[in-house]
Amino acid sequence: xxxxxxxxxxxxxxxxxxxxxxxxxxxxxxxxxxxxxxxxxxxxxxxxxxxxxxxxxxxxxxxxxxxxxxxxxxxxxxxxxxxxxxxxxxxxxxxxxxxxxxxxxxxxxxxxxxxxxxxxxxxxxxxxxxxxxxxxxxxxxxxxxxxxxxxxxxxxxxxxxxxxxxxxxxxxxxxxxxxxxxxxxxxxxxxxxxxxxxxxxxxxxxxxxxxxxxxxxxxxxxxxxxxxxxxxxxxxxxxxxxxxxxxxxxxxxxxxxxxxxxxxxxxxxxxxxxxxxxxxxxxxxxxxxxxxxxxxxxxxxxxxxxxxxxxxxxxxxxxxxxxxxxxxxxxxxxxxxxxxxxxxxxxxxxxxxxxxxxxxxxxxxxxxxxxxxxxxxxxx
Amino acid sequence: xxxxxxxxxxxxxxxxxxxxxxxxxxxxxxxxxxxxxxxxxxxxxxxxxxxxxxxxxxxxxxxxxxxxxxxxx
Ligand code: FES
Ligand SMILES: [Fe+2]
Numbered sequence: 001x002x003x004x005x006x007x008x009x010x011x012x013x014x015x016x017x018x019x020x021x022x023x024x025x026x027x028x029x030x031x032x033x034x035x036x037x038x039x040x041x042x043x044x045x046x047x048x049x050x051x052x053x054x055x056x057x058x059x060x061x062x063x064x065x066x067x068x069x070x071x072x073x074x075x076x077x078x079x080x081x082x083x084x085x086x087x088x089x090x091x092x093x094x095x096x097x098x099x100x101x102x103x104x105x106x107x108x109x110x111x112x113x114x115x116x117x118x119x120x121x122x123x124x125x126x127x128x129x130x131x132x133x134x135x136x137x138x139x140x141x142x143x144x145x146x147x148x149x150x151x152x153x154x155x156x157x158x159x160x161x162x163x164x165x166x167x168x169x170x171x172x173x174x175x176x177x178x179x180x181x182x183x184x185x186x187x188x189x190x191x192x193x194x195x196x197x198x199x200x201x202x203x204x205x206x207x208x209x210x211x212x213x214x215x216x217x218x219x220x221x222x223x224x225x226x227x228x229x230x231x232x233x234x235x236x237x238x239x240x241x242x243x244x245x246x247x248x249x250x251x252x253x254x255x256x257x258x259x260x261x262x263x264x265x266x267x268x269x270x271x272x273x274x275x276x277x278x279x280x281x282x283x284x285x286x287x288x289x290x291x292x293x294x295x296x297x298x299x300x301x302x303x304x305x306x307x308x309x310x311x312x313x314x315x316x317x318x319x320x321x322x323x324x325x326x327x328x329x330x331x332x333x334x335x336x337x338x339x340x341x342x343x344x345x346x347x348x349x350x351x352x353x354x355x356x357x358x359x360x361x362x363x364x365x366x367x368x369x370x371x372x373x374x375x376x377x378x379x380x
Numbered sequence: 381x382x383x384x385x386x387x388x389x390x391x392x393x394x395x396x397x398x399x400x401x402x403x404x405x406x407x408x409x410x411x412x413x414x415x416x417x418x419x420x421x422x423x424x425x426x427x428x429x430x431x432x433x434x435x436x437x438x439x440x441x442x443x444x445x446x447x448x449x450x451x452x453x
Contacts, residue, residue, distance in 0.1 A: 109432045118429065125422045128453045
């Protein structure tokens with residue numbers, strides 16, 4: 001694999017993309033799990049999914065059962081969703097935890113901060129302690145997490161540099177949007193399942209080349225020539241537009257803009273993939289995120305949430321805006337699923353990039369190749 | 381000594397309904413019924429666990445302090 005990966009680093013005009021195995025082979029998917037997800041800051045979910053203290057939600061991420069919970073102090077925490085006794089799944093459906101998390105098997109109980117509170121009958125009937133069972137050492141296994149723009153990013157290996165260090169460049173780029181934003185409720189979220197490898201969803205999102213063909217409806221107000229590439233090696237890539245037209249309802253209703261945005265954001269909007277798996281958008285009147293959850297090498301779930309500058313925007317407009325974005329995500333299904341199928345053709349060599357249009361995709365492939373080649377657990 | 385049929389039925393019903401509140405209550409009743417006997421800490425433990433799950437501070441403190449006194453926690 002490593003020789004072929006080296007070819008990705010050829011200049012854009014000469015490079016081929018990632019080989020088929022990165023899309024079709026479950027074993028390669030397993031390797032990528034560790035190198036591209038466990039050792040980096042990957043998107044898991046959004047904090048607005050658990051708004052109240054005690055809200056808990058189980059999520060399977062890359063086959064690993066995780067639990068997100070808002071603890072008593074209001075902080076979001078992520079745990080491996082298992083009891084330290086016999087490894088039983090602790091929480092199997094979204095719920096509000098009023099007191100302790102009680103394991104359904106032998107009822108060991110944990111606090112929302114992950115502390116093991118009690119081990120009933122562990123020393124025999126009615127004896128709740130045993131000198132060999134050290135409760136202090138048997139708390140829930142916490143996964144390192146960081147919230148940015150409502151997205152819960154996690155670093156499963158626990159040894160990546162801090163999120164703010166890794167992404168300081170992007171945080172600065174979008175600093176104007178570092179202000180309160182409000183997830184618009186049920187009519188501002190949707191989920192899409194796509195029968196493709198998660199990387200194809202990223203690659204398709206990064207480039208504007210496909211817009212005139214796959215999203216002809218955008219042509220009228222988002223012309224190809226208004227778009228620019230966003231390429232930050234090793235971190236993120238995407239596209240921006242210099243001609244952002246605000247969504248407008250009947251009667252001229254517009255969503256309120258975020259406060260005190262710089263001049264650039266009057267007409268611009270940016271669409272960026274934070275590697276590995278979070279698609280994000282900033283526009284002057286609303287933002288959104290799509291967290292990709294790879295279910296397998298050929299199946300991906302996309303969870304989309306839309307955010308506004310005010311907690312009280314027009315409900316019908318939010319519904320209409322959601323529909324607009326959902327339609328665009330649905331238009332992309334044809335191509336991402338088509339590319340997945342195409343990668344079963346033995347003759348496909350990773351494809352040729354458009355030297356003018358595919359820079360952001362190539363940059364993503366280089367990130368993948370680089371992470372794979374440098375991963376500590378994969379080096380001989 | 382046995383649980384009364386009625387209390388036994390209540391406990392089983394509460395388990396079926398996953399009703400932590402009633403479980404904490406009925407197990408405490410059982411603990412009181414067995415006060416001073418070898419079974420008391422067992423029932424106290426059961427009540428303690430379900431009151432923890434519920435976040436019922438009063439029952440938590442009550443059962444905990446009795447278990448503590450019995451040197452069972
Ligand atoms: S597996 Fe959780 S208490 Fe036994
Ligand atoms: Fe698209």
